[in-house]
Structures are given as C-alpha cells and as structure tokens.
C-alpha cells in the first residue's frame with residue numbers, strides 16, 4: 226500500500242514517489258515536478274541493491290534511486306537559530322568594498338557573515354548619495370517602503386520618526402509594523418562628524434536563547450503573546466500583530482521584532498507580559514557590540530535577528546546616513562549560487578536527472594556515463610578523455626534528446642577546455658564514422674543505439690568520413706565512442722561520481 230511501505234533507508238513509499246527524478250516526472254530543464262503525488266497510484270514493488278533502490282508503482286512507473294542521493298542530508302532552512310552562529314559581544318566582521326566587488330570568495334564570505342553572524346560591515350563604499358542601493362543590488366533587490374527606495378537618516382524639522390532627530394535610539398529592529406517585515410537592512414554612512422552617534426548591534430537570537438535558558442517563563446510569554454506595532458503619518462497607517470520572539474513549529478527562534486517607539490500593547494497585556502519584556506530588555510542591553518560608523522561604512526544586517534541602536538549626538542556636527550531594505554532570502558540565494566562549484570553541480574546532475582532511465586538501455590543515464598568513465602580510467606586514459614567519457618551524454622540531462630552531443634558540449638564549455646568538450650560534441654559523429662568505416666561495428670551496437678542512428682543521419686558517406694577523420698579531435702572522439710558502446714552492461718559494477726571529482730577539479734578552467 227502506498228505510504229505503508231518502508232525501505233531499509235527509512236523513507237516512505239510516498240516520499241520516493243514524490244522524489245522520482247525521471248524524465249517523465251521532472252522537467253529536464255527546470256527540474257520542476259510534472260505530477261502531483263495526490264494523483265499517484267499505489268506502490269507495487271520495491272527492489273533494493275547495494276547501489277540503488279528501485280520502486281515500481283501500480284501503473285507500471287519505475288523509479289530508480291541512487292542510495293548515495295537517498296542518504297544525503299536534506300538542505301536546512303536558513304532563517305532559524307539552528308543555522309546561525311550566535312554571539313554575545315563580537316568583533317565587527319568587516320571587509321573592503323573593492324574586495325567584495327572583485328573577488329567572489331570575499332563576496333561569499335561577506336554574505337555568509339550576514340547569514341551566520343547576522344551582519345557584515347563593508348568599508349570604503351563611495352560616499353555618494355544613493356550608493357547604498359548599489360550595494361543592495363549586488364545580491365538582491367531593494368525593498369521599497371513608505372520611506373522610499375532609500376531613506377535619509379539625518380536631523381530634519383518635524384520628523385515623522387525619531388530616527389530623524391539627534392536623540393538616542395535604543396536597540397530595535399526596523400519596520401516592526403510591517404508584516405511581512407523587511408528582512409534585511411542596509412545603513413550607509415555618508416558623514417559622521419557629530420560628537421556622539423555611536424552604533425551598537427545586539428544579537429537578538431543569542432539573547433532570546435539566553436532568556437529561554439535563564440527565564441523560560443518570560444521566553445514563553447514573549448513567544449506566545451502577539452503585540453501590535455503600528456506606524457502612522459499623513460499618508461501611512463501600518464500595523465502588524467506579532468509576538469516579540471517568533472519561533473518555528475519546532476520551537477526554534479526564527480524572528481525577533483522589537484521596537485519601543487512603535488510597540489502598542491493592548492489592555493490585555495498585563496504584568497506578566499511587562500515582566501517578560503523587562504527581562505528580555507535587560508539581557509539585550511548586556512550584550513551590545515559598539516563601534517562608530519565612519520564615512521564609507523555600509524552595515525548590512527538581518528533585521529529579523531540583529532537589533533541596532535545609536536547614541537544621541539550633538540547637532541553642532543553633521544551626521545548623515547542613508548539606508549534601504551532588501552530581502553534576506555535573495556541574499557541567501559546569491560550566496561548559494563556563489564557556493565556552487567562545477568563539480569558539485571555535475572554531481573547533483575548525476576544523482577538528480579541522471580537517475581532517469583536511459584531510453585531502451587538496461588542502465589540509467591548516470592550509470593551509463595559512470596561506466597564509460599570507468600572504462601576510460603581502466604584504459605589509463607589521460608584526464609581529459611576520462612572526463613569526456615564520463616560526461617559524454619550530459620546533454621541528455623540538460624536539453625533536447627536529438628542534439629545531446631552539441632547541447633552537452635555547449636553546457637560543458639562553461640568550465641572545461643576543448644580537449645574535454647570536443648570529443649563530447651563529436652561522440653555521435655564518431656558513431657556514424659565507425660559504422661561507415663569499421664566492418665562489424667554496426668553489428669556491435671545496442672538496439673537503442675541502432676534506433677537513434679537513424680535520426681542521427683545514419684552511417685557517414687565516404688566524403689563525410691574523410692572530413693571527420695581529418696579533424697583535430699577525431700581520434701579522441703572515436704576512443705570515447707568505444708567506451709560509450711561498452712558502458713551499457715547492467716551487471717557491471719558502477720563506480721560513484723566521487724571517484725572522478727578530483728580529476729574534474731583539476732580540469733576546470735581557473
């Protein structure tokens with residue numbers, strides 16, 4: 226019965242059905258699901274081998290899963306406390322804006338600091354008005370609010386917000402009266418010549434975790450009692466009704482929302498609430514990181530976790546910050562893209578779309594390519610030919626079946642030199658060449674390979690064959706083709722992708 230069958234890996238049949246990667250179940254380009262589990266029939270049979278788990282469903286659909294893929298840990302969310310490095314008093318993590326712009330590794334370090342520590346300080350951002358928007362655009366999109374695409378933090382007449390005075394501002398998160406709240410804030414210092422006006426940051430998650438340990442009752446009150454936060458001026462009336470500490474269904478801290486200026490407890494908020502609020506506030510003031518923003522400094526921080534504050538300042542000197550908001554999930558996406566390496570991406574293709582059946586062959590696409598790579602290794606071929614053999618059919622996993630040779634070569638050219646991509650581009654031509662020039666070769670082809678030969682153009686003519694043979698990569702393409710043909714044995718031992726990872730790393734263009 227669907228849902229009751231457990232594999233030795235402890236995952237349900239429904240989960241397996243939901244995770245089938247074959248060409249019928251997932252779009253080849255986007256990887257998106259083409260079916261809905263709710264419409265799927267019951268399971269008929271499960272077969273397990275050392276490398277794979279095969280599931281057959283009542284409608285005859287077969288799903289083949291790589292054990293290594295099944296055993297890989299599921300990706301975790303990036304918002305809750307479990308993916309963070311909590312801190313009490315920290316050194317300010319800073320980086321140079323130019324290095325951030327020029328060097329992907331440095332950019333990733335900065336974005337990771339926002340995700341893990343909750344903030345980063347970029348130094349040397351030009352003190353040009355509007356530059357804060359350019360900073361946000363390096364990793365995501367600006368979130369426009371009632372304050373505009375950006376806002377100026379300086380002293381103005383009749384301010385609609387105390388931020389626009391010289392008064393001190395206690396630790397807070399911004400826009401708590403927004404739901405959804407802006408998750409990321411940027412503050413860029415253009416001028417800071419006033420006495421005072423120091424900045425402090427507090428890790429709201431670390432302090433909330435401390436409250437949970439030291440005063441669990443107060444923690445419970447703050448997580449279970451929603452409060453109204455509101456903001457009004459001539460053109461705006463915003464209000465949100467959320468708890469000060471928001472936890473996810475597993476009880477993990479996920480958002481802190483606190484701002485004395487706009488919090489409006491209702492009549493129902495009695496002494497218990499205020500006791501808890503005071504307790505949290507007291508701990509918050511104990512663990513502040515204090516520093517001074519200098520012109521050119523741009524602070525990026527998680528507005529659902531880090532509280533920021535400033536001391537009051539003298540109006541005899543001028544102080545001018547510009548700020549804007551953005552989305553932390555977009556920042557996390559940029560970091561994830563920077564974290565992608567060619568080899569990791571290829572590995573994911575082998576275990577994801579590669580698990581699909583290889584039309585008419587008794588092995589999957591991934592098994593077929595791994596066996597071709599293994600044959601090349603066995604022949605002690607040079608690295609570039611092992612890679613070409615391993616990746617020769619990658620085009621099946623990226624695009625349209627009929628031109629998988631050119632599609633594959635084009636895909637691989639992002640990372641690999643022609644010594645790898647050319648034999649891939651020519652591996653179908655090599656089959657047509659061998660059929661024309663080598664007696665007995667055609668007879669050795671598998672049924673599926675004979676079928677595809679038809680729409681691939683059939684055996685080459687004499688002229689075509691001579692032209693092909695004169696090309697610089699013809700010999701390599703023919704060599705790869707022989708491994709390709711030999712890599713369809715369902716009884717052969719299939720190596721893991723990781724066997725090839727170091728070799729691929731060596732070949733990737735710097």
Ligand code: OGA
Nearest residue numbers: 378388394399424534535
């Ligand atoms: C703000 C704010 C801090 C500062 O505008 O939200 O907190 O240093 N400003 O002026």
Ligand code: ZN
Nearest residue numbers: 388398399533
């Ligand atoms: Zn603020």
Ligand code: ZN
Nearest residue numbers: 593617618709
């Ligand atoms: Zn092949």
